[in-house]
Amino acid sequence: MQQQAALHDTEIGMQAPSGAASLSLNELAALLKIGLDDIKVEHGVSFTLRRVQQGMALYRAGDQFGPIYAIRSGTFKTVLLDVNGSYQVLGFPMASDILGLDGIEAQHYRTEAVALEDSEVAIIPFPRLAHLGGKAGALQQFVYRLLSRQLTREHMQMWLLGSLGAESRVAAFLLILGERYARLGYSDTRFNLRMTRLDLGSFLGLTQETVSRALSRFDEGGVIRVHNKELKIVDVDRLQQIVANARHSV
Amino acid sequence: MQQQAALHDTEIGMQAPSGAASLSLNELAALLKIGLDDIKVEHGVSFTLRRVQQGMALYRAGDQFGPIYAIRSGTFKTVLLDVNGSYQVLGFPMASDILGLDGIEAQHYRTEAVALEDSEVAIIPFPRLAHLGGKAGALQQFVYRLLSRQLTREHMQMWLLGSLGAESRVAAFLLILGERYARLGYSDTRFNLRMTRLDLGSFLGLTQETVSRALSRFDEGGVIRVHNKELKIVDVDRLQQIVANARHSV
């Protein structure tokens, strides 16, 4: 109860009070175990530290994107929250790991980071940082967003692998693929599966037989129409229902 | 046979021959569906296009990191290759998606990208780009590597979820956690599990009961010693064997 209660009472954005120490760029580099190599080191750059109590959230899903955080001590869990309330743990970041990277593209955090013990993080003011690039920064901003977008996608994939049953996985894949085609200007209900069943199975954490059976059952049920690589989604709603029937949800 | 043979005959680094068109920054932005917003747009920046035939690899795991690629048309699969040869499909990138981001940190690609149909990509010269940052670039380089590192981690996680059985997942988790503690200067065989069995189950795509049972069996077998959150790895080799006993490995 303590943890749960604490979790709901979480205060966000509370800066470490007095005695807020800070880290230099070199110290941060050492913490992150990333060599500065030939990178030119600037002076005067420093990073404020912030303490997070056990059970407290550093940020929540949906929060406006602000800084990213380098963990100096302690342990967190990052959680992807489903719309209905089920959740998927994405990782257990510890000292020298980074929190908040997923928020870059959409400009709000997609996940939630909760401290599993009393912890300490260095605040890295990403938005300000991104505006320092100046003239040469356009492409760099691009790449930030691309990387962040990629992270978000893989979180979805981990959710799919971690909390859905076989048929739900296949159904979710078809819906997601449809959306991607739609964004490219193609039909979202009629497209080709360019990959083999084996590749699809590997991607979905299933055998090719299970993939094939799922597609066949959907076909029999009139949810889709499939012949080899040609696929047509007949009943989007039913596919979504199948996805909703997660295995061990919550 | 055709595909397999082609896959092995793959030629890397062959530039598109004559008629190699190119894209402007604005065109690239449109392709990637990323708004340039208030970003200052430079002129004279252009990106060469390259064609990739079906079955050909754009790059291989272990290759020296070079450019990243924006897909203009076609479909790829990205694959994580295990040391012994088993593989895990990580995704099916299509037009407007990016390839090669995972290579930034280690300076060599960790995955392999194979065209599932004849495709076309724009070459984004990342290394050159990274050096343009100038004075304000130190932090930015940081963040690139951090993002890339994070991607690599999540690829491992997808492999774990996609191709290991329950006990192998738990075993792999313990070994990986040990390595992480070791990098922080702690023992890699004696540490605390700061998360609950439920969180661990969510992370590993298992129920808490299955996690608990796996730990108990390891304990009975003398592979580990566990009491609540305290954990000691007794026999690293056996744990590694358990990981090697993947479920549907290939």
Added chain:
DNA sequence: CGCAAAGTTGAGGGATATCAACGAGTGTGG
């Protein structure tokens, strides 16, 4: 001490991997 959350253990069943055989599609060479 007493309650609530966390963890463990057991019994049973359902979901999915495995094994096996067959059919369909595709490129190759006669």
Added chain:
DNA sequence: CCACACTCGTTGATATCCCTCAACTTTGCG
């Protein structure tokens, strides 16, 4: 053009893994 080889895909029977449900124990905390 057709037979062949080979990959890919489908379908069925069976085994097994892991989830579900349930009871109990342990731990943490007021």
